Amino acid sequence: MDERGLVERELWRVLEAVHAVVYFTAGSKEAYGELGLRGFWTGYFASRSAALGTPGPRLVTALFHGFAPRMVEKALPGAWAVADPARVLDARARLACAALAAHVTDASALAGAADRLAGVLAGLDVAGRPLAAAHLDVPAPADPLGRVWHAATVLREHRGDGHVAALVAAQVDGVEAHRLHRAALVERQREFRGWTDQEWADAADRLRARGLLDAAGEPTERGRDLRAGIERSTDLSAATALRALDDAALRGLLDALGPLARSVADGGAVPYPNAMGVARPGG
Template sequence: MPRTALTARRLHDRAEPVHAVTYFAPESRAALDGLGYRGFWSGYFAARSAPLGPVPADVVTAAFYNFTAERVAKALPAAWDVASPSEALAARESSAAAVLRRCGVGDEEAATVADLVRRAVASADTDGRVLYGANRALPWPSDPQARLWHATTLLREHRGDGHVAVLTAEGLSGRECNVLHAAAGGVPAEMIKRARDYDDDQWALHQEALRGRGLLDGDGVLTGEGRKFKRHIEDRTDTIALSVLAGLDDSDVEALFQALTPITRKVVAAGDVPAGTPMGLSRDDLDDGSARLD
């Protein structure tokens, strides 16, 4: 069976929780608080944008896509008066590694995944992928769990940059994409409104824009055209995300799935990453470690 969009989707469901410990685990929050950041968002924007260096807030707003410029500007560039990008990078890497060790991820299994991903990204170009490119330019850590976390971060940002490209090409703003995602059932509307700063009037404004395109009905529910459009967005994102695996043969891809899936199970079982997040991850087939390529 050829590699399909489902291959990329299932890889995302396995890699993203490993990366996401940096947003949810207490060790990660404590590490950023220890640098002097106050509040979740200050540390979030500093740590995630740190691979870019101390760029203007407008650059981060553009790269992150679905946050308001006002939210980003509350954190940046003030974050760099608290700690440097290199200090933020070190804190996020070491704390994520500590979380993965606490989750029971061993050195050998971590190294297996990291080595496979390192081979994959060596030939996965950075064309149009700013956050992926910035993270790929960082040195690979020596600590096995830190290498694993860096590997899943590369997979995550490679896919994320591609997703933004697809949304932009379809004329969907960063603010509209959150509303569409909620309407599709990917995340509860109240959760995304809190996480991405919408009041009721703003939410209604973006609903109206989507309604004008025939994607939502009068109740804010996806129309038939809206369901087709959302499926197209996700399928196209998955399809172009497959390029990150082009440097691996099928046996390598199978080995990656077989090594990564048990790690993801451990991370999920630890409970740091909640089942419901703005990322809309699936945990339905984590009992199946196969890449399903044959």
């Protein structure tokens, strides 16, 4: 990977951390609970999908890709009977700003990043990226911190949409995507994503039949190559979002937002490791 690619990869980790405070920060369960959304995962599914309106479990399972359908069905469509999507989105934005405010060290740099990200969103192509498109249609908050979080969310979903497309092209389904990681890393993902022991074992059998896992459940060389190819495809697809930024502007954006994301991680507002399986910024 060239120097720009390395900067882009780190920026994605930074944007992921900024975005994800709405799921993990202290008070998130209470904030969603006040709307009637009980439990971590109900708040997660409702808050992440509210930009789509009142989607049902089939659509959300398809777009989020890695979750067992029954897990999504526990949250949706029931969430929409107690919480209007507009209220969920408002609560989510307020929660994000409250969680991030304690980690801002340079307000001027943050304002500059907000303006630069606004320019990125203005030219963003969301063809084939439904979650990014839905969040792009959500009005951005007026303050710089809210604008940064909104942009991080749109760009995070833009990359995620591309990652799902890469997995589908590689013929890797939702449960198999987790099993392709090293065996030592995947067991908690089974629980996080709602798969049964049998579904987990069946996925391993399918991957072994393709020569992608060995008898011990570890990726083979072919499996590692496939996963690396999926990541390369994701990186190439995601890079289109940042192509309007020259190298200096890209580095400037990382320098402006890196301290915010690292403070979020160091302060525990987003834990690592976590259910998203994303690497820690600066790690």
